[in-house]
Amino acid sequence: MAKKKPMKIATIGGGSSYTPELVEGFINRYDELPIKELWLVDIEEGKEKLETVGNLAKRMFKKANLPVEVHLTFDRRKALKDADFVTTQFRVGLLDARAKDERIPLKYGVLGQETNGPGGLFKGLRTIPVILEIVSEMQELCPDAWLVNFTNPAGMVTEAVLRHSDFRKVVGLCNVPIGMEMGIAKLLDVEHSRVRIDFAGLNHMIYGLDIYVDGESVKDEVIELMTDPDNTNFVKNIEGQEWEPAFIRSLNALPCPYHNYYYKRPETLKKTMESAEKEGTRAEVVQRLEKDLFELYKDENLNIRPPQLQERGGAYYSDAAVRLITSIYNDKGDIQPVNTMNNGAIASIPNDSAVEVSSIITKDGPKPITVGDIPIAARGLVQQIKSFERIASEAAVEGSYDKAVLALTINPLVSSDVLAKQIVDEMLEAHKDYLPKFFNR
């Protein structure tokens, strides 16, 4: 029943191009979330970006006329000390590493993507040891703070924290659910605020089990619209929703865009190969976009989030983070989809594993709403990705070559022990500098 104290936020990876959205989020919700200090932490190699973004942040708060102090630092411990919330948005190895995650698998006829398949595995191997370090520092320096993670692969990272530390104040976030809600709002031509979806599954493998407008289920209508051959606009415009009518009717749930990798594996592989050929992988595209963005950010007259940031991808991530922090801080009891401990919400997933599921957000953290179970047809894939996440987490923590090969072999985008071994061999070498557990033993 303590009086609310002035808040301190620490953002690891603060030099990220996303930061202006985060700052905008804090500005928009300042009434409910009166933060006092925002600490942007980054590594020395990112000094220039950190300063560029940090100065923009300062200009934004100033323009909004809010007394928020922005601190820039390379000293993570200083930033964590007594923080109330810690957000993580760092990228080990930067976009160069992502480019490798995307490029290398394609050589083996396997999808190259940031959070799925080999790319997801190696992003996890690079990221998990760092997250566990942060968690350990938090336990020492700010044990009551919440860790709001949106560093990918957010599901695997949350699983790793739950299984390989005794820290429990962790929430993983994604912008996919919010995007699905907005897609439905658009499809039905209603305001976003009137749409609610019962979400359940894993990060980047989430299903909408029911869909409501003003509390009434509209799932049947949505599925009808999604399978209407005349509804060509919708089919063309909403990425990842061009599902075979027979499939979507019998699945009877709303897949997420990442389901394309699993329910349209060969087609998506082909598309990815073509666009990697034509315009480069996504990392390569983003590298170009980011260069332009940082040019913009440097403009001393800029004091708002520039609209061009939307094109970067990842829109609404930071908004989701600020929305979550606000609800925890104010014990709001509203419903948000987050990555948290299952605790019985989904029957076929162990209670102590991470799931992404609609939860009540309280000061005591997210409390999942019971789902019962996801549809029979979806259980296998979800369990398979969960198995992958668990084995991959173990590989990351132990620096285990064998488990890295096992994780890739059971990944449904690979399904080959021979390819798994070859890909692991090449990618280990490529990411050597960021995998001390595997090399410095």
Added chain:
Amino acid sequence: MAKKKPMKIATIGGGSSYTPELVEGFINRYDELPIKELWLVDIEEGKEKLETVGNLAKRMFKKANLPVEVHLTFDRRKALKDADFVTTQFRVGLLDARAKDERIPLKYGVLGQETNGPGGLFKGLRTIPVILEIVSEMQELCPDAWLVNFTNPAGMVTEAVLRHSDFRKVVGLCNVPIGMEMGIAKLLDVEHSRVRIDFAGLNHMIYGLDIYVDGESVKDEVIELMTDPDNTNFVKNIEGQEWEPAFIRSLNALPCPYHNYYYKRPETLKKTMESAEKEGTRAEVVQRLEKDLFELYKDENLNIRPPQLQERGGAYYSDAAVRLITSIYNDKGDIQPVNTMNNGAIASIPNDSAVEVSSIITKDGPKPITVGDIPIAARGLVQQIKSFERIASEAAVEGSYDKAVLALTINPLVSSDVLAKQIVDEMLEAHKDYLPKFFNR
């Protein structure tokens, strides 16, 4: 506590080339299993084969000097009346249908196989309604009899009986576990009888969780041998065991030969395409083998199971059946791997689903031995195939096009709603005559 009465066995699909092995099994175990009547049932189109096989069976019992009556009939109800055990080994659509199951998927770059992927789906769609008819007749004509099914896909068929009937006296059988035991015996150069494996998983997706010789675990030694680069003989000789050492060490369980389809998907697809090209699909090969076999069977001087039957594939199936029947009949309490209701044996599979698991065989049927759970790395794939089996069973029972497409989409050999639809469309048409639920509505 009733006195044991003379036994009647009914074998559906009695004209099969396998029958001599079955007869041999009955002969070998006659001391323990004094059958009085063996009823071989088949359809009129199979008249010639039925008579050929039936006559051979009669000669075999005569040569063995056993008073067993062999009855040949097209009247299934007559055969079922008061039977003690019913075995099923029929094939809806015969080997022609199997050839289509194997050929058509290859056109779409998808594995063509009898019990996996599209072939498994369509074999299930053709078989399940017939099995449910048989079950319904058994409930009327021989309610105390056990149904010993070795018609494939045996896992899906068992699942269908458990979920879509209230008949519980069903056991599904396979020769894969016995083959794995024999492979281990050979690898370790010990007698088969000294080897025991803790089996758990699904039909054609079974894992050896531990391996014993004389009751002592030898799993570590086996895995070492399997991953020994110098043990080339083994690697060359035992089909499906040439696993990447890193994979097999971290899986820490013995996969079955069918795991090649899932842990070596691209490689096995390639091999299957090549051999379909070169020597025809397996069905096409078997059609030739069977022709020769039936020529042999016709020889009036033949009164034993001819050794050539071994090459047909499916060896030990019938032996497994007779071994099971003997243990049920005599309440033996020995351990056999069978397809039965899970009942808690495997934690991550619903209690009321079919699993293939080491079980105690009693007069009251098989009682699974608790496993706890299969390894984390294996749970996803197992649950995925279980999801596939359940959706496929529903499709079969309901004649549902949508569910057939869904089942194929979630099958890890397909993973594409687009391909699933195309394959279902072509295969439905190809098997039209054997899918009345889909066409006569």
Added chain:
Amino acid sequence: MAKKKPMKIATIGGGSSYTPELVEGFINRYDELPIKELWLVDIEEGKEKLETVGNLAKRMFKKANLPVEVHLTFDRRKALKDADFVTTQFRVGLLDARAKDERIPLKYGVLGQETNGPGGLFKGLRTIPVILEIVSEMQELCPDAWLVNFTNPAGMVTEAVLRHSDFRKVVGLCNVPIGMEMGIAKLLDVEHSRVRIDFAGLNHMIYGLDIYVDGESVKDEVIELMTDPDNTNFVKNIEGQEWEPAFIRSLNALPCPYHNYYYKRPETLKKTMESAEKEGTRAEVVQRLEKDLFELYKDENLNIRPPQLQERGGAYYSDAAVRLITSIYNDKGDIQPVNTMNNGAIASIPNDSAVEVSSIITKDGPKPITVGDIPIAARGLVQQIKSFERIASEAAVEGSYDKAVLALTINPLVSSDVLAKQIVDEMLEAHKDYLPKFFNR
């Protein structure tokens, strides 16, 4: 997305003395819950009471200046037709039956109480068949309506509806949780609205697993206060909270007042016997109270809920009902403790059983918030009462003497097959008129 239509409420047992509280609730929340028709249904024997209460209800709505029509009827089907919500507060056999429920067990040295032990069993046996009739009529006459049940034993009744009908729009209610919150508010001297408790368990066997003020856990402080020997006021004033400090500290949860029957069995039995001796059983006391209340209700000048109703017991029941209806109607998404299907909320209770648990209230009904599990020490008792409820429900539905004896034998207030049989024999005879399933066969 349909427009909200004018609402019709049907209240079964409308002639109850509680009705004025219900009416007051509708008046207080009229802004959010614009009911148009309130149908009070009762049986012909209750004609006088129904009219007395009905007239008071009309005067109350009139005084509040609200255009709500009050209909009085003996025709339940007419009341149910197109209703939006159905509330049940009837009492089969009236207070006379309750007096027998309380008196007879005492003769056998067993606690006599309305919802626990033999009284709870027989109240269930009388009530469940009627509830199932109502449910069946609702499925015909108002299939979209919600059944808000506060007829006791509310947990057993909810279990019976979930297991013995296919109707799912049922919620059971109790005033115990709200009472616990108010007790805590008083203990801590904060406003009720600032207190939140994580409730989990069964009806009349609910535990407060955590306690928050403004979202921060205060459980440790509460337990300290509850075990403080100097805090005599609290100990004296809050019924059922005088727990042994060692017990409550290690239980580490807040029991409810009904836990006295199970954690202070001999003491509570003794107290109940003494007060039955001195002032009569609770039913006998209430009968006197009700007589006075109905005198009051007849006063044509009375147009509010008279304050004397509070002493009747059962305060806040009706308020809980109106609060629930309001949240369902408006898709509020607030948290309320209700009896609903477990669905994974409590790990050690089957997913398809009824539990009482904090739930999010939506237009689609209550969705339990995951609990994980109740404390180890509480699981046994909770499972025992759940077993009792399930066997008792089956006894009620089947009219099974054997199951009635079994239910009482396993009830922890009885624990004797000999006493169970004797009590069942005497109580069956005593309640003969209200147990057609047991006698008219």
Added chain:
Amino acid sequence: MAKKKPMKIATIGGGSSYTPELVEGFINRYDELPIKELWLVDIEEGKEKLETVGNLAKRMFKKANLPVEVHLTFDRRKALKDADFVTTQFRVGLLDARAKDERIPLKYGVLGQETNGPGGLFKGLRTIPVILEIVSEMQELCPDAWLVNFTNPAGMVTEAVLRHSDFRKVVGLCNVPIGMEMGIAKLLDVEHSRVRIDFAGLNHMIYGLDIYVDGESVKDEVIELMTDPDNTNFVKNIEGQEWEPAFIRSLNALPCPYHNYYYKRPETLKKTMESAEKEGTRAEVVQRLEKDLFELYKDENLNIRPPQLQERGGAYYSDAAVRLITSIYNDKGDIQPVNTMNNGAIASIPNDSAVEVSSIITKDGPKPITVGDIPIAARGLVQQIKSFERIASEAAVEGSYDKAVLALTINPLVSSDVLAKQIVDEMLEAHKDYLPKFFNR
């Protein structure tokens, strides 16, 4: 695949009056179980008994003409060193402590018994720390040995080892299941070897879920006989089986004699009080019996187990132990009821808790046969005793007064926090010398 080496058995509490039965068991099964050394360990206070029993053992092996060395020692570590099997049959505080366990609760109107209620709690508090010491020594001195425990309370002890150590080679034993089989054999007038019961539950709370003769279920006949009013002989003769017909028919399972404490609580309490009054508590009776037994044992001409030992109670305990050891040693794969880790056998008990359940006995230990679940009516009581066992184990390990009070409060023989506290206070004092965790802190 190692060659069988000569066996060493260590028996803790070797000076017990039971030992001659154990020795007889080793003699009878010597062909299968060629033990070389039997080490009888006891405490110095028990020197005389140890020598008496040890000398009898030597005479018995000599008479049987078997080359088994009997070693007597107070040095437990020496006895454990390189042992193959360790059996435990010690009694902390001897029969004096048991007499207190039986006497003290009666003063509070609570059942006094060795393994149930307060007596069971305090026997556990005295025994568990010693067992955990032994386990720890075994991990050092004979890590491959199996611990075969028949020190009571065997269920709680097994639970404690599973939860409070990482030692897994423990099995708990009881003679109740074998007694139930023999009772059924007698009732049906068939040989014991033809009877099989599917056992499931907890130690001293085990149910026979099905009953077979020659593999055919005879449960219905047994229940009919048990509820036949004319079958007075049976009812009179088989202790604990005089159940109310209505109860036993609807329970539809065979309870064990200890169920009298829970399903006939008041009657059994009364009987116990009367016989404590008349002939002393059971401990007091046994003390007299043991005195006579040890006189017999001293007779240098005695070289067999004297028939009088049967009256001591506990018959077949040692036989069960030798039967178990023989099956482990020989990897027999036969079915025996033992206390072991649940592992999914009983659905409503956590997988990692101890249960008593029919299991396959292999060299790798017992593997439970799946039960599915115990009957609904039994789940609550079983879970309640399991909760009691878990809290009591924690109390024992932590020396926690609060948890001791909690354990007794939730025990269905107490059900009162007030009595629980009073009984704990008096019994702690009475057993002070054997509860160092509670006093030496």
